[in-house]
Structure formats: structure tokens, C-alpha cells
Amino acid sequence: MLQTIDHELLRTFVAIVDHGGFTRAAEAVNRTQSAVSMQIKRLEEDVIRRPLFERDGRQIRLTSEGNTLLGYARRILDLHGEALNVLRQPDMVGRVRIGVPDDYVMRFLPGILKSFSQVWPLIDVEVHCEPSSQLLSRQDGSLDLSIVTREVGHEIGEILRQDATVWVVAESHSLHQQSPLPLALFEEPCFCRRHACNALARAGRQYRVAYSSPSLATLQAVVSAGLAVSAWMKSLVVPGMRILDESDGFPPLPDASIVLLRAPQAHSPIVDGLARYITEGFRQ
Incomplete structure (x- = not known):
């Protein structure tokens, strides 16, 4: 046995x-x-x-x-x-509030919420899509859980995963050879934007921020249309794009961490359950 x-x-x-x-x-x-x-x-x-x-x-x-x-x-x-x-308590009802940048909504959230709903079918889930900088300022109990991006070495909360930050361009375009280089970057404050601009400046590469948005979906649309080069986490690169590296004249960028934050008073079977599914979803 x-x-x-x-x-x-x-x-x-x-x-x-x-x-x-x-x-x-x-x-x-x-x-x-x-x-x-x-x-x-x-x-x-x-x-x-x-x-x-x-x-x-x-x-x-x-x-x-x-x-x-x-x-x-x-x-x-x-x-x-x-x-x-x-x-x-098979009929347990309640509500859980989660904050997440739209960066991770399509890539990670569907599987997480599907698994959670199978166990807690009557729980209402409020999803607030906001940039990491705004979510970090909302640790006042208005959200139970928050998923945010942090610089490596400056993490707070539970590290869900670490990922490389990469340069991306549309596969069918050679836009990355232009000078000044058109960029599509997240709005300030964003450490990824800061690292990208600083890396190009150190490399002596001329650039201009042609497009700026808090939304990853917007940046992906701009890059896919062949309008600009961008930089984001490797796990968020979608088909139709290719990664640029030093052989293309693009300097390496620092890794980033995805972390889970929990409000001080947010401890319940419901919150604990969703936190566990988030952890598993990001680490798979």
C-alpha cells in the first residue's frame, strides 16, 4: 500500500x-x-x-x-x-478584491480565476486594473490582494516569479534600425521605462518616446503595427513579435519581479484560497 x-x-x-x-x-x-x-x-x-x-x-x-x-x-x-x-460551508458567499496591472490580465488571470471559481463558485471577485505604481499606493485595505511589478532587490510581499525584460519589435519590420529610434513605453513612473531610456543613452543610441500608455494592450498594438520598439517582460511577448538583443544593437535590461501584496487585515479562507491560486498560476 x-x-x-x-x-x-x-x-x-x-x-x-x-x-x-x-x-x-x-x-x-x-x-x-x-x-x-x-x-x-x-x-x-x-x-x-x-x-x-x-x-x-x-x-x-x-x-x-x-x-x-x-x-x-x-x-x-x-x-x-x-x-x-x-x-x-458549501454555500459560502462573499467578495474578494484584487488589483492587477493589465499586463497580466490576459496572460495569467483567466486560468487563476477559473480554478478559483471551481472551488468558490459563489464568491464575487472584483478585479481592479491599474498600473503597479497606483496599486502600491492603495495598500490601505481597499484591496485584499495586489499583483505588482518590482525591481529585483526592491521586492516587498511574496515573489511570484522573476522574468527577463526584453526589447521587442514586430517580426515583419526593421523599425529597430531607425534613428532616432521610436519607442512605445509605459507611462511614468515606470522603472522599465527608466531602464530602457538609460540603457539606450549609455549605448549612445538616439531615441524618442513616440507612444506612451499605462496599458500593455495599447503598447502591444503599437508594436504589432510596426510603429515602435518597446520593452517589457519576456513572458508577455506575443506571437508576431521578435526579441531584440545585443546582436541587433540593443543593450541588455535588468530582470523584473512580479510580487503579491496582501492587505494587513485580509486574512480569510476566501482570500487565502485566491492567494494560493495566484501563486500557483504565476509559478507554473
Whole structure:
């Protein structure tokens, strides 16, 4: 028979990681320290059959097997809690408010919302499409969750993924050879716009910002029409465009991070469920 893992063992294991030791974890799971130690011993010796922690005096750290188990443990516990909530309250109703730039709406949101609605069919989802700069200024509780783009090294919240920033042009046009180079860029303030302009200036390349918009769809339409060159995240490049690199005379651009922000008071089974689907959707 396929061996299963008692979710209480996983709960204790995660508590030790989150609380930094056995003593605080014992308080968190309402058990004695010796009971917690016995649970981990059972998990290591009888279930996983690998050490999960390296012990150095009072200090502990995860082994490679422990790190692997941690990701699975969190997902199993999240699903366990979600299943109980759904089954105990099958007609749960409510509302969740999410802010997201239109950059990610067509690329990521359909699959995320479809998965979420299958589990929470009666929940109303408010989607507010605004640039990252505006969403960052709305962390006052008016939104439960926000997906924003940040510079690498300046992230706040949960990092969903990191992606390369690339130059793009319509496949059937050689517009990138023009001087001054016509650009289609996001409106200020936008670090991608700043990096693109600075990179061209350092390379001694003349340019002009011919089109400016807060909407990725607008920039994509301009580029597809062969009117300008633009720069955005690689995962957002669509068919009919090609990426320009140093062989085309375009300097490399810094990577960007997509992060998930949660309002301080936004903690409920509904918000937690949508946050989990967002995390999975962006990391797939």
C-alpha cells in the first residue's frame, strides 16, 4: 500500500520551520516539546526515512530533503484547510478584491480565476486594473490582494516569479534600425521605462518616446503595427513579435519581479484560497 503522511506531522514540521525551533513550535501546536520531538522522529524515521533537520547544538536548519518536503507540506496543509472550509460551508458567499496591472490580465488571470471559481463558485471577485505604481499606493485595505511589478532587490510581499525584460519589435519590420529610434513605453513612473531610456543613452543610441500608455494592450498594438520598439517582460511577448538583443544593437535590461501584496487585515479562507491560486498560476 502507498504510505500516507499524517497531516498533523506535517503541521508540526512546518511549525518548527516557521517558529525557528522545537520549543516555540510546541507552543504553537499546543503540544509538549517531547511530543513534538517524537513526531519529528516518527516523520524522519518511519515516513520519509531521511533526516529533515541538521542539528548543531540548539541551532537547527533544514536538510535538502527538509527543504523539499516544506513546499509540499505547505501545499498539503493549505488544500486540507480549503477542503474543510468548502465542505463545511458549501454555500459560502462573499467578495474578494484584487488589483492587477493589465499586463497580466490576459496572460495569467483567466486560468487563476477559473480554478478559483471551481472551488468558490459563489464568491464575487472584483478585479481592479491599474498600473503597479497606483496599486502600491492603495495598500490601505481597499484591496485584499495586489499583483505588482518590482525591481529585483526592491521586492516587498511574496515573489511570484522573476522574468527577463526584453526589447521587442514586430517580426515583419526593421523599425529597430531607425534613428532616432521610436519607442512605445509605459507611462511614468515606470522603472522599465527608466531602464530602457538609460540603457539606450549609455549605448549612445538616439531615441524618442513616440507612444506612451499605462496599458500593455495599447503598447502591444503599437508594436504589432510596426510603429515602435518597446520593452517589457519576456513572458508577455506575443506571437508576431521578435526579441531584440545585443546582436541587433540593443543593450541588455535588468530582470523584473512580479510580487503579491496582501492587505494587513485580509486574512480569510476566501482570500487565502485566491492567494494560493495566484501563486500557483504565476509559478507554473
